[in-house]
Amino acid sequence: MQFRSIAMAIGMTALIGATLLAPVTAAEDVPPAPLPSQSLAPLVEKTAPSVVNIFAQKVIRNRSATRYLDGSAFWRLFRDTLLFGYGQDRFESSLGSGVIVAANGVVVTNYHVIEAASGILVALPGGQVYSARVxxxxxxxxxxxxxxxxxxxxxxxxxxxxxDRLKAGDRVIAIGNPFGLGQTVTSGIVSATARTSFGVGDFRFFIQTDAAINPGNSGGALIAMDGTLVGINTAIFSTSGGSQGLGFAIPSNMARVMVDGAVKGQTLVRPWIGLSSRTxxxxxxxLLGLSSLHGVLVTDVFKGGPADSAGLQPGDVILAIDEFPVDDPQALRYRIATRAAGSTVQLTLERDGEFHKIAVSLQLPPNEPARNESWMPNLSPLRGARVASLSPAFADEIGADSGISGVVVLEVRIGAGAYRLGLREGDIIRDIDGRPVRTVDDLLTFRTTPFKSSRITLERAGSVLTATRN
Incomplete structure (x- = not known):
């Protein structure tokens, strides 16, 4: 056994010696294995030329001349000489970003970047400056x-x-013009999708990212790793005014629908499903014995609308549209708004404990009944209110629920009868004393009976309220 151990030791020593005596290849003769590139430079070089700066000039009208001295020559002389121009119209410029999405110069940006602009200039990263129209x-x-x-x-x-293919954790980059410093690139990940609790815009359906987004980035690009545009940067949530890792972008599928219609010269009319809902x-x-807290409850179905024709009923709970879950009315409206009129969507819903799939053909919202905007007369208990009949098209225009009928309150004079009754702008009057109110004419025929109270049912911000006139 000792000889065997010694022999093994000698063998190992010889092997080590042979290894030490073997010729050594120079390090430069063996190319190192390439490391995976972590640089985003190729992606930036590909996409940054399409992200532009937008300069919007706005005229701030000063009505002091016409309010007080009717713009007389005396007032203009007084204003321009003694007051050094006080009271003249002022010009303000806003700065934002935009994204070119077609080679012929179609640009997507935020509404608030160009709102009320009297002139728009677009500057490309290469230095070219062009005028633009909305x-x-x-x-x-x-x-x-x-x-x-x-x-x-x-x-x-x-x-x-x-x-819709984005997932939390996907890498993205944001390109824009923060603080007017010039084109800037930041990177991060998608923190959340379908974020609907952030109150910017009416649809409240956003991509949340921790890529730094600062003032001036509005309208800029949120870009995926494949170099495609997946969002339009729109807002930040911040207590200091700077980025705190909470940036929000409008999904590209919403922007694509607007661009497709705009290049065809179509006015912006979103498709209509004809129902109202609540979380x-x-x-x-x-109360309904539902299996979970997911989905949205159908509260009303517009008679003759797409949902009604497909067989939806109040009490149904919509769980998904085309396999995309919906958990609140904003998500439902977003999914409908990103579809084309005439297309068909498949709803997954729960009814009486059973699950169903129903196909609904989306339509353009009808413009009937006519608006018939009117001020309520002095003899009406609703005097001092300007109202209009609510059609599905008008409801979509003002951001109201397009699945219901009624009369919408457009304006209320402070101190008038309607104001004392509790009516406010945006209220939708549904019925009076149990009688349905569908048009302004229905409301004009309403008269109070002496010594008898009247009950008005209205909808305000998704809640049903009752106003009583004694």
Whole structure:
């Protein structure tokens, strides 16, 4: 056994010696294995030329001359000499960002960047400056589509990506012009999708990212790793005014719908499903015996509308549209708004404890009944209120629920009968003393009976309220 151990030791020593005596190859003769590139420079070089700066000039009208001295020559002389121009119209400039999405100069930006602008200039990273005009703008989505007047020149552009494919954790970069410093790139990840609790715009459906987004980034690009545009940066949540890792972008699928319609010369009209809904809360889930707290409860179905024709009923709980979950009315409206009129969506819903799939063909919202805007007469208990009949198209225009009928309150004079009754702008009058109110004419025929109280049912911000006139 000792000889065997010694032999093994000698063998190992010889092997080590042979290894030590073997010729050594120079390090430079063996190329190192390439490391995976972590640089975002190629992605930035590809996409940054399509992100532009937008300069919007706005005229601030001063009405002091016409309010007090009717713009007389004396007033203008007094204003321009003794008051050094006090009272003249002022010009303000706002700075933002935009994204070229077509080589012919179609640009997407935020509505608030170009709101009330009297002139718009677009500056490309290469130094070219062009004037631009608004093709379509929409305050509800905080989006606007511009057309650069480039004389037919082909401009760098970014292709739309599918924002529905984004997942929390995906890497993204944000490009814009924060604080007017010039084009800046920040990177981060998608923190959340379908974020609906942040109150910017009407649809409240956002991509949340921790990529730094600061003032001036509004309208800039949120770009995925494949180089496609997946969002339009729109807002930050901050207590200091600077980035705190809470940036929000409008999904590209919403912007794509607006661009497609704008380049065809179409006015902005969103498709219509013809129902109203509310979030499922624990009390509703327990009352209806629902299996979970997910989905939205259908509260009204517009007679003759797409949902009614497909067989939806009040009490149904919509769980998903085309396999995308919906948990609040904003998410439902977003999913409908990103579809084209005439297309068909498949709803997954729960009814009486059973699950169903129903196909609904979306339509353009009808403009009937006519608005018939009117002030309520002095003999009416609602005097001092300006009202209009609510059609589905008008409801979509003002951001009201398009699944119900009624009369919408557009204005209320302070101190008038309608004001004392508790009516406010945006209220939708549904019925009076149990009688349905569908048009202004229905409301004009309403008269009070002496010594008898009247009960008015109205909807305000999704809640049903009752006003009583004694």
């Amino acid at each position: 093709l379509v703008s929409d305050q509800r989505t905080d989006l606007a589509v511009l057309q650069i007047e480039a004389g037919g020149a082909a401009l760098p552009s970014i292709a739309f990506g599918d924002s 499922v809360v624990p009390q509703i889930a327990e």
